[in-house]
Amino acid sequence: MDAPLLKERERATFNVTELIHLLNGSEEETKRRKELESWLYNNPVFRQDDRYQISREEVYERGLQKTRELVNLCRRKNIKFDSLDFARLNISTLEELPFFLHVIMFIPTIRGQGTEEQKRKWLPLAEDLKILGTYAQTELGHGTFLRGLETKATYDVSSREFIVNSPTITSMKWWPGGLGKTCNYAVIAAQLYTKGKCYGIHMFIVQLRSLEDHKPLPGVTIGDIGNKYGFHTVDNGFLRLDNVRIPYENMLMRYAKACDYIPPVNPKINYGTMTSIRVDLVKDASVILAAASTIAIRYSAVRHQTEIRPGEEPPVLDYITQQFKLFPQIATAIAFHFAGDYMHRIYDKVQSEIFDGHLSAITELHGISAGLKAFTTDTSIAGVEICRRACGGHGYSNASGFQRFYENWLGSATYEGENTVMYLQAARYLFKCYDNPKEAPETMSYLRYPQNKMEWNVKSADDVSNYATLITAFEQRALSKISSTAKKLKNLTHYGMNRNDAWNAASVDILHSIKAHCHYFIVKNYMQSLNHLKMSSPLRQVMTAVALLYANYGIDEHAGDFLESGFMNGKQINLVRAKILQLLKEIRVNAVAIVDSFDFDDRFLRSALGAYDGNVYNRLFKWAKLSPLNKTEVHSSYKYLRRILQSKL
Ligand SMILES: CCCCCCC/C=C/C(=O)SCCNC(=O)CCNC(=O)[C@H](O)C(C)(C)COP(=O)(O)OP(=O)(O)OC[C@H]1O[C@@H](n2cnc3c(N)ncnc32)[C@H](O)[C@@H]1OP(=O)(O)O
């Protein structure tokens, strides 16, 4: 192992294994995760060393080979698709596999919106992979505005069938994962028409390809939408339906009935699958940022460059600017880890209420999940890029491992709800609670108390080491934004603007308000989670420093907000900045040990810069030699080069 990483690990002041188990939930959870990973990583099909030297078609084919291996493994080990074990396996492959949507959206939509009879029919087929489905909602012309979707499902009473049709080019389904070449079924979001009346979006199970030869069925035009930033293993596809007839029983009718139409108690119950993925994305944001931080910190500990003191070329991790870039990323990854735990707890609670027929909580769940999905994906996407840039030239190489994270994760700002739209959806709920504070859920309970123009009684750097004062700072910042925006909305409507135009006119302020609220929630949840966790005092000291860094860094990053709120003054902002420098120094000794606690296998990171042994340069050279251009000493295209060299200008 590279000596610098050895020395870094020897300097650690806490037990790495204790933090690994804390982040995994328990020692047993850690053991189970590592066992599952070993089943994957020991399988050569999950290799990735030549990932950037193969074509899109080979990448897609590899994706299907991995799917086959993953499915065989699940069958051998009796791992169900809706199990925690499968979720762990899935994140460990960190490849969006072609059948991915089948597991995370097609099956859950049937499970959540099918009648008992429909579940009895379709779930065994889907769980046994007799059929492979996707979630086909987005169209060429509409992704966000679901009420604007154009695909039609017209009920034909005489034949007891639905006629599913794409009436225009913009109504073609566009983007669904696995739609292009993999899936033979889809849950299709379509406007339900019966007896000449439109009843809005409902979900319909439609067969797309023959189960015998996989050819498209009559009336089905289908294919891949072409190359994208990432998701190369996934055949995101297009689909045009030309009056395809499906049986009456293929409309998912747990909450609505087509014949003599009975509407769902809450029409947005049909959107439940999207909410479940948004909840997952909060924890995924933590994993992606933790992986990128691991690569950047380990590399920064072995990369020596220039001098602080003459004659000494230090690891770049000794530069305060490098620490200022990277340590907040570690802190953010841990903050989002706890936010993801919170989201899953809330989701499970609401799901059980929904299955008991109580739908009231779905608006709150939507409001919270939409906001945190946008906040954590936006922040982590930016964080991965900060980590990449912190690795200089080698960070720009595919050998760094960053591109694979980045190219797939970039999509999270768009899929499952474009982030601006999600922020505004969350804000819609936030301002409703502001106007009716008694209805505010626990996550917005601070709205119940009028904003007091409190002065932050912070006199020294030590005062910014107190969770309560920091939580109050973020609370007051959010309240200040929300109340001033609410006043703006009130003025706009008072002077005659209708509510929707006023909302649009104030939407930039609304965006700032909901982001401030999300930030407050993340800080509060982070600190309260740490307070509830049992840990040794050496570990608590480290975790406290990291949590304080997350909060103080957030104040520094948005200093204008805190000053504008009147809650802090310039002197106090400087105290925060002094505290940040003190925390960077305190964390430095444990930086490598903290990312070791994220416990990523090298075969997950697939990074010459972030491997556990720190043997960067040999790994880079070995990877470079894989380049197809190096198959021959003189490339076959030399004939062109020769002409260039011999040509006369
Ligand atoms: C590792 C992860 C891998 C992921 C792989 C990628 C797979 C990707 C799959 C997809 O992308 S699937 C498609 C995702 N598409 C979307 O998310 C579309 C987003 N758009 C919408 O959700 C809606 O169009 C909208 C933005 C909510 C707007 O709809 P509408 O115009 O009807 O709403 P409003 O008039 O604003 O009223 C909103 C009203 O409805 C409630 N609500 C909205 N959504 C939900 C929901 N999901 N659950 C519960 N309630 C919802 C909202 O609270 C409002 O209620 P009220 O305020 O009126 O009470």
Ligand SMILES: Cc1cc2nc3c(=O)[nH]c(=O)nc-3n(C[C@H](O)[C@H](O)[C@H](O)COP(=O)(O)OP(=O)(O)OC[C@H]3O[C@@H](n4cnc5c(N)ncnc54)[C@H](O)[C@@H]3O)c2cc1C
């Ligand atoms: C990798 C990937 C995988 C996907 N997989 C699937 C899938 O499996 N199934 C599926 O159905 N879909 C899928 N999608 C589609 C995805 O859900 C949509 O792209 C997404 O919902 C955004 O919709 P849109 O593309 O129409 O963007 P638009 O809504 O057109 O957004 C364009 C711009 O308009 C702005 N905007 C739109 N509405 C508003 C508003 N009300 N207020 C303010 N600004 C607004 C947005 O903020 C954005 O800046 C996938 C997309 C990607 C990138």
